[in-house]
Amino acid sequence: MSLRERLQRRALPSDVWWVRIxxxxxxxxxxxxxxxxxxxxxxxxxxxxxxxxxxxxxxxxxxxxxxxxxxxxxxxTVLALDPAEYEALLTEHPPREERAAWGPGFGRALLLAGVQGDLAREEWVVFLDSKLSHGERVEAYNLALAVNVRVLDPGIPKGWMPTLS
CATH class of the missing domain: 1.20.5 (Single alpha-helices involved in coiled-coils or other helix-helix interfaces)
Known part of the structure; x- marks a missing residue:
């Protein structure tokens, strides 16, 4: 399989949100x-x-x-947004403080944009607001952030790739 084929087949990152029932x-x-x-x-x-x-x-x-x-x-399943959608969501939630990366409501909006399943968006909103504790919501928002933040895979061992200078 060629590099082109492999890159085209690559799916956006996703992760599993284990919701305690x-x-x-x-x-x-x-x-x-x-x-x-x-x-x-x-x-x-x-x-x-x-x-x-x-x-x-x-x-x-x-x-x-x-x-x-x-x-x-x-x-x-929480699926990452494509880069354009992610940037658009960031624009919709601008930071209020100088050192902040995004504004209020961003984590919630990011989760709602990436969460997969049978529920409609309005049903997810009701679920988040009425069935989860504050800590559980923060955990879900952090999962959505982790799936979407573009960083190196932490599983790549140190020294695996040479540093280009």
């Missing part, structure tokens, strides 16, 4: 059960031989616990 007590119990299952699996991995029913049962217990934790959340 179940009450915190349910999530805490599910996470606690997962930790216990993982601890038990580690013990069995040290004491049991490969291929035993004890090891299979412990592995299955971990998988059931992971499934239970995942069921406490809904996975919502």
């Amino acid at each position: 179940d009450p915190l007590e349910v999530v805490s119990k599910a996470k606690e059960a997962l930790e216990e299952a993982e601890d038990a699996l580690r013990v069995v991995q040290v004491t049991a031989e490969e291929g035993t029913s004890e090891l299979a049962a412990a592995t299955e217990r971990v998988e059931r616990a992971r499934t239970a934790v995942a069921a406490c959340y809904e996975q919502v």
Whole structure:
């Protein structure tokens, strides 16, 4: 595949927003059960031989616990805007302070522009305003910012590319 083809096939960045659906007590119990299952699996991995029913049962217990934790959340995709849309949104939310990068409401507008799913924009607004705490909204806005900010991939190891001078 040529460079042109690879570049043309590249999709905009996206990330998953894990929206907690179940009450915190349910999530805490599910996470606690997962930790216990993982601890038990580690013990069995040290004491049991490969291929035993004890090891299979412990592995299955971990998988059931992971499934239970995942069921406490809904996975919502947040897609980056194309650069022109991003710049237009920045223009719509100019900074009020000299050292600010954007103005009030930018994070919310960015999330609403990039969130994917069955809900209409008005339904997302109602959800943000009535079903999330302040901290959960900030977390969602930060995810939208992280998907859209154009920076080097933090997964690229130091020294991977030479510095051009």
